[in-house]
Amino acid sequence: MEHEELRARKRALKTLLDERKTLDSSYLVSKLRELGMYIVLTLNDHIYKENNILYPFALRIIPEKEWDRIKEGV
Secondary structure, X not given: OHHHHHHHHHHHHHHHHHOHHHOOHHHHHHHHHHHHHHHHXXXXXXXXXXXXXXXXXXXXXXXXXXXXXXXXOO
């Protein structure tokens, strides 16, 4: 779900930047801050969970033979 929410916020950021010339500057700054903070904090948290929970867990439970297949892209 985090992947989808991050994609949605990045799309919203792109739309905001595409339309920036038509927007009130205080609204633009507020939305940039809101979207930027969400993306930064969520991505930081997401990467932490992958590096410290998901990947170590996967290394413990997936057999070495399976990792060889994964590396080959099979």
